[in-house]
Amino acid sequence: MTDPADAGTDPALERQLLVLDVNGAPYEVLCEPRRTLVDVLRHDLGLTGTHVGCEHGVCGACTVLLDDRPVRACLLFAVQAEGAAVRTVESLSDGRELSDLQRAFADHHALQCGFCTPGFLMLAEGFLAERPDPDRAEVRELVAANLCRCTGYQPLVDAIHGCATARRAARKEN
Incomplete structure (x- = not known):
């Protein structure tokens, strides 16, 4: 042995x-x-x-x-x-102000308990960098990749699509 x-x-x-x-x-x-x-x-x-x-x-x-x-x-x-x-x-965020994506999540009530929120935020951040002008169907498919047990997925779709729309409008202004 x-x-x-x-x-x-x-x-x-x-x-x-x-x-x-x-x-x-x-x-x-x-x-x-x-x-x-x-x-x-x-x-x-x-x-x-x-x-x-x-x-x-x-x-x-x-x-x-x-x-x-x-x-x-x-x-x-x-x-x-x-x-x-x-x-x-x-x-x-810099710790003082929410990013535009975080603000969109708050505005569209895309969080409740908050446990899944960081994962959804990072999923959306990476997605929007690659696909800055997604349609709602693409966003819906995206959010299906993560799990949320509180809010349902429609507020998440609304927040991510809303952020993309606001970013598109800001690009047109500049």
Whole structure:
């Protein structure tokens, strides 16, 4: 029988230094390669706006942007984000004023308990950057990717489409 002390160290448990770009700022984190991005964001960086829901990539509460594309932070290892730009819900506002998207969510009553809201905001932010002029059907299809148990999806569609419409009007003015 082999003595466990002679087995060596499991490389999957060895901590390594990661340099992450989160919300435009560099962070150094010492963690095991098996740690998820959502855990590092919440527990190591203190960015608790990204929520942990199902931990299986189904609910979308943990959605963040990775190089401007929405991803489920519970399904990514933090090491996979190294060298990429990560944006969390905290990046949408300067802490004094809501972003136009956050304001649209409030104006259209697209939040109730708020648990799913950060994931929907980041999903919408990534979507609107790629598709600035979506129709309502495209927005409806988008919101079907995340789960909300309180508001229903119509206020979310109204908020995201309303934000897109306001951004389009602002572009025409400039």
